[in-house]
Every structure is written in structure tokens, then in C-alpha cells.
Amino acid sequence: MPAASNEGPAYEPADTRTMVIDARFTGLAAKFFGMFRRRTQGGGALAVYLDGRPVLDVWAGWADGDQPWQADSMSLSYSTGKGVAATVAHRLIDRGLLDVDALVADYWPDFASNGKAGITVRDVLNHRSGLQRIRGLLPDPHDLMDHDAVATAMAASAPDPLRLRASGYHAITFGTLVAEIAQRATGRDFTDLIRSELAGPLGERDFFFGVPEHERTRVAKLSPRLGVARVPLDRLIAPFAPLQLVHAARSAFYDGWADMSIGARPYDAMMPGWNGVFTARALAKMYGAIANDGMVGGRRLLRAETTRRIAEMPPNSRYDYVLGAPPHFALGYHRAVVGPRITRTALGHFGLGGSGGIAFPDLGLSLAFVTNHLGNHAMSVGDARLPMLAARAERIARAARGQAPVPAETEAAAS
Secondary structure, eight states: OOOOBTTBOOOOOGGGOOOEEOGGGHHHHHHHHGGGSSGGGOEEEEEEEETTEEEEEEEEEEEETTEEOOTTOBEEOTTHHHHHHHHHHHHHHHTTSOOTTSBHHHHOGGGGTTTTTTOBHHHHHTTOSSOOOOTTSSSSGGGGGOHHHHHHHHHHSOOOGGGGTSBOOOTTTHHHHHHHHHHHHHSSOHHHHHIIIIIHHHTOOOEEESOOGGGGGGBOOOBSOSEETTEEGGGOSOTTSOHHHHHHHHTTSOTTGGGGGSTTHHHHSOOTTTOEEEOHHHHHHHHHHHHTTTEETTEEOSOHHHHHHHHHOOOSOSSBTTTTBOOOEETTEEEEEETTEEEEEEEEEEOTTSOEEEEETTTTEEEEEEESBOSOSSBSSOOSHHHHHHHHHHHHHHHHTTOOOOOHHHHHHHO
């Protein structure tokens, strides 16, 4: 197989792939397989890298009705894509094409209007640009699927003043901001940057924000609709936030947002804040580089200095005025939930419904989980599958290094 280059990744066809199960990770594989015994549980995939090498690559369940999940099946993974978009930005920072402390307006002059001249690239990556508002941003909600229309509207918008006090989760707009800054800095379309900055260097093509028609047979059908206890997600915004924050929180969504996931619409658009489509294999390899000083599978994605900067993850605020909770966002990622705890030693990005990717830089460990079954019967917003799988993977990796498990109370105190 020829080596990959920035012209496009080398790709191994699905019918030549076999599952990878390192003997140390058989218990983790068994737990994963147990999640998808019935058709009503849908399907998914789990991949793990350790020290830059694959140690687990498994899949199970059903992609659509009677169609089994295949080696190359992939799934819409919602906010998981924010970590992917952030990694593209770090590649550009790594190569001197983007400066994390530069003003956004240095690359995107129109952005300076309406009180935004002082906002930096770092502010955007830390969800502190105050541009989370999507509700009422455009007269026709259907235009929210148009990257150029959303970017133009945000450039003309005034930032939320709460940004000066805390982060405000840019649920839908984060990816648009990152993509537009990257496009302005390089003069290239963001979909091209995905290929040249991630897919090519990693040798994995399965990073999509907008899925080409010829690839859509590989996309697993999602089920069920986003919600909690049958209440649509749009009505469940920051329920525990102080009342003065609820308006800002609700502005980050709009009525009917969850329905954008239905049909072909999410696969036609380019909205890296929420419509990324990935395989677990591709995500785990990307996070494997972040966990291993920038190297994975004999390929360099990032400089070691860049991955160390990412791994430091200092929290940028004590709470988030959209989520009403402290997710500890930093540089495009957040601290990971591993088992019952939020840990300082792992980072990544979780997506609505359960998908996500995590890097453990102190262990050289990464894992990613994608699924088409969104949560559980009570809650499709998220569940414990990824945190539970991550905790098992962490225990195995620590045992392989002769390290004791981290006590939960120690992590809680540290966080």
C-alpha cells in the first residue's frame, strides 16, 4: 500500500480489514460487544490506540434495519466534530499559518464589526467569543445549513457580554467560526483542509463535514430522535442555570434544531460544530497522535510542543453560561469524563447521543466510540457508554505500565 501524502490518504478497502483485538484489551472488547446484542440497540464501533499503535478496532450491531455494521460504517457524531475542527486549527498553528493569540479580524476583517475587534483565535477555541447565538440569527432557519450565510451573519453580530465572565458553549456556531478562520488564513475550503491536514497525514479518509453521495451508503441510520424523556432537546437548555443566563443559553439553539438530523440535510451541509461523520478508527488515530507527542502509526500529525500545549488544558472559566456547568473547555477540547469523574489527565470531545473521542497524553492512550443509537430509552442526549469504555481502557493501560488506578476522590479534588 503506498504511503499517504497531502494529496489524499491511502485507504484500505473495508473488505480487506479485520478486527484488531490486543490480548490485553479482550475484556474491553467483550464489554463493547455486549452493548449491541439486539437490533433495537443499533450498532457502533470502538477503536483504541496505545503508544501510537492500534490495539483495538471492533464493530458490532446494525447500521440500518437488517444491515450489519461493517468495518467501514460511520455515523453522524454531533459535537464530536468540534474536536476534529480544533485539531485542524492546531495543525495550522503548528505550521505557522495561524496564530492562536492573533485577532480573528487579522484573518477575517469583517469580523471586527460590532464590538468584536479584540476577540482572538484563542477566545474562539475556548468558547469565549460570545457568538453562541443561533436563534434568530437568520430570517429563514433553513439558511442555517449554509456556511457562508451563517459566517456572514456572525461577522455582523454583537458578542454576548457574558463572554467576559465565562465560556459560553457555541453548540452550533463553534465549527463555523473555526472553519471560516481556517479558510481565511489559508485561502482554501475547509473540506480541502480536512483532507490535507488530517486525512492525508493520518492515512484515514473518514473525516467528513458533508458526505459525498458515493460515500453515503456507509453512513449508519440514526435512532431515536434527540430528546430526554420524549421532550425535544430544544426545550431542555441549561435547566439548572441561573435565570439571568437562560436567555443566553437558549439563544445557542432554536426550535426544531434537533430535526436537522433527519434525512439528507446534515450530509449535504458543512457545519463542523455538529455534523461530522466519522469512523471510530479515524477518530482514535487522530487522538492517538495527540496522546503520543504528535506521532501515530509512524506518521507525524503535530509537533510534540503542540500536543503538550493541548494536554495542559487549563480551564478557561469556572462555569459555562450556556450549559450552566463547568465543562473546562480549552483550545477546542474539554476535559474528559472517565467513569464517574472528570479528569485532568484526559481530553477530547463528546457528542450528543454518546459518540466521542478521548486522548490520555500521560498514558499514550486514545479511544473513540461511534454509534447510531443515541443514548438510551430515557435520554438520547448522552449516556455512560463512552465514559465506561474509557475507564476500562485507562485501567488496562495503567496496568500495562505498572501504575495504580487513579482514585476517584483524588480526581474530584483535582478538578
